[in-house]
Amino acid sequence: xxxxxxxxxxxxxxxxxxxxxxxxxxxxxxxxxxxxxxxxxxxxxxxxxxxxxxxxxxxxxxxxxxxxxxxxxxxxxxxxxxxxxxxxxxxxxxxxxxxxxxxxxxxxxxxxxxxxxxxxxxxxxxxxxxxxxxxxxxxxxxxxxxxxxxxxxxxxxxxxxxxxxxxxxxxxxxxxxxxxxxxxxxx
Amino acid sequence: xxxxxxxxxxxxxxxxxxxxxxxxxxxxxxxxxxxxxxxxxxxxxxxxxxxxxxxxxxxxxxxxxxxxxxxxxxxxxxxxxxxxxxxxxxxxxxxxxxxxxxxxxxxxxxxxxxxxxxxxxxxxxxxxxxxxxxxxxxxxxxxxxxxxxxxxxxxxxxx
Numbered sequence: 377x378x379x380x381x382x383x384x385x386x387x388x389x390x391x392x393x394x395x396x397x398x399x400x401x402x403x404x405x406x407x408x409x410x411x412x413x414x415x416x417x418x419x420x421x422x423x424x425x426x427x428x429x430x431x432x433x434x435x436x437x438x439x440x441x442x443x444x445x446x447x448x449x450x451x452x453x454x455x456x457x458x459x460x461x462x463x464x465x466x467x468x469x470x471x472x473x474x475x476x477x478x479x480x481x482x483x484x485x486x487x488x489x490x491x492x493x494x495x496x497x498x499x500x501x502x503x504x505x506x507x508x509x510x511x512x513x514x515x516x517x518x519x520x521x522x523x524x525x526x527x528x529x530x531x532x533x534x535x536x537x538x539x540x541x542x543x544x545x546x547x548x549x550x551x552x553x554x555x556x557x558x559x560x561x562x563x
Numbered sequence: 564x565x566x567x568x569x570x571x572x573x574x575x576x577x578x579x580x581x582x583x584x585x586x587x588x589x590x591x592x593x594x595x596x597x598x599x600x601x602x603x604x605x606x607x608x609x610x611x612x613x614x615x616x617x618x619x620x621x622x623x624x625x626x627x628x629x630x631x632x633x634x635x636x637x638x639x640x641x642x643x644x645x646x647x648x649x650x651x652x653x654x655x656x657x658x659x660x661x662x663x664x665x666x667x668x669x670x671x672x673x674x675x676x677x678x679x680x681x682x683x684x685x686x687x688x689x690x691x692x693x694x695x696x697x698x699x700x701x702x703x704x705x706x707x708x709x710x711x712x713x714x715x716x717x718x719x720x721x722x
Contacts, residue, residue: 382605383605385605385606385609385689386605386608386609386612389609389612389613389616390612392612392616393612393615393616396616396619396620403619403620404619405619406618406619406622407615407616407618407619407620408615408619409615409619410614410615410618410619411611411612411614411615411616412615414611414614414615415611418607418611420567421566421567421570422600422607423596423600424570424571424574425570426596426597426599426600427574427578427592427593427596428570428573428574428577429596429599430591430592430593430594430595430596430599431577431578431581431589431592433592433595434581434588434589434591434592434595435581435588435592464566465565465566465569466566466570468684468687469610469687469690472687472690472691472693472694472695473599473603473694475694475695476694476695479695485699489703492703493682493707496681496682496684497678497681497682502653502657502681505653505654505657506653506657506677508657509657509658509660509661510657510660510661510664510673510677513722514670514673514674514718514722517717517718517721517722518674518677518678518714518718521713521714521717521718522678522682522714525710525713525714528710529703529706529707529710532702532706533699533702533703533706536698536702537698537699
């Protein structure tokens with residue numbers, strides 16, 4: 377039953393593909409091409425990112441991450457988060473496991489919102505493209521407003537998540553429930 | 564391409580350093596990576612399918628015709644929704660947004676489109692849920708979607 381539930385989205389998407397193929401074969405063909413291109417990218421990029429995350433999990437101690445990005449990290453922690461997000465060029469879906477891993481190590485929710493937001497909306501290679509096609513003014517104003525909004529969203533989510541995390545990266549033998557409890561008491 | 568090279572170079576360096584320092588820890592890290600990969604495989608596949616479906620149905624041409632024809636607040640809402648559900652690489656999205664802007668779409672509409680495009684990910688939600696949980700994903704995307712309208716409004720006033 378659980379297996380069926382896990383694969384239900386894929387079954388639905390598969391059926392949607394079949395329906396599209398009957399209704400509009402040309403669009404179904406275009407869809408398959410896009411999915412295939414993404415598959416190529418994911419196969420290349422996801423395994424090394426996961427391995428890097430595994431190494432981070434094993435080698436970087438919790439108190440390090442906590443002091444860089446955790447509850448007491450303040451403005452410094454926020455700056456590190458934005459910087460971590462603006463530098464890379466990779467797709468957003470590899471930032472999710474990174475954020476989850478850092479959250480599990482004691483990073484603040486508001487800092488992870490800054491990290492994910494910067495990765496999605498403020499990364500430097502993307503800003504260069506934006507400036508070229510939408511102009512420096514548009515880019516500068518959007519950058520500033522987005523940064524302000526991310527700080528606000530971070531504060532709201534920080535309050536919504538104090539003491540509760542649903543993180544996937546966990547030390548073997550330690551259940552998520554135990555971990556949540558631990559984090560709750562330490563806060 | 565450059566991203567891939569950087570990631571693999573970084574991985575090679577870290578793996579060698581880790582292997583030299585402790586074989587057991589390196590094996591443990593690999594096992595953890597494999598475990599998470601297997602666990603999140605269904606959501607990865609779901610995202611793959613969704614990306615294809617949305618971009619196949621909503622091609623850049625379709626998007627530009629949908630945004631281009633509708634002016635005013637309705638146009639901005641349509642643009643925000645389209646930006647939220649599609650996942651377009653920035654090298655395609657920004658030229659598209661630029662040409663729409665020059666063709667007469669309002670700054671507000673284009674801001675809404677660009678902001679939801681980068682900040683809201685309906686298509687990548689299965690992955691975000693798999694790693695960060697349902698509550699986190701829902702809240703982050705809803706707040707970002709609402710914020711996009713605020714950003715669009717302010718940009719319309721400023722520019």
